[in-house]
Amino acid sequence: AQRVTQPEKLLSVFKGAPVELKCNYSYSGSPELFWYVQYSRQRLQLLLRHISRESIKGFTADLNKGETSFHLKKPFAQEEDSAMYYCALSPTGGYQKVTFGTGTKLQVIP
């Protein structure tokens, strides 16, 4: 069974401080990992996915297969980063069955 764990329900950081949102996964095969973000009153949207290795809005995430982690990082938090963040996993080769974590609310304090 595939599982995604986001241990923090709420993460509060000051503006300009580094951010790390944790995501750990459990999957027997080779997974595809994603980060989705939901800003207040907006739809859930893709932030980044590990296969593209992009940096979006200053966020990066590296898939660590040894530690089965896909932590989301940003060196300097901005107020507009305040949102709900979800880590998600699907089997390699397709969405098929998708498993989301429980989400972490990021609060950036001015």
Place this chain on the structure above:
Amino acid sequence: EAQVTQNPRYLITVTGKKLTVTCSQNMNHEYMSWYRQDPGLGLRQIYYSMNVEVTDKGDVPEGYKVSRKEKRNFPLILESPSPNQTSLYFCASALSAGNNEQFFGPGTRLTVL
């Protein structure tokens, strides 16, 4: 505008009264999916569809039905709703089941009394 639409956006109903939540996308996407979002539980997949006439169960399919007769529509059916199905429901679509970005609808808030 390319988007995923859901109707209704809000619904209050009573136990046992059959209901359908519609989902439609205008992006010619092959893959569609339904999720429910509950506090502390995140998003859980109910059903997904890889293409027309192809559907499969997600993690929490009990009490729900879906159909995919047309590419653009993927309705969620609750034959006999119960209070534990009170939740926020999201529909999503993706170009294909091949690591493509999922586009989400605005959500439907369902209350079953």
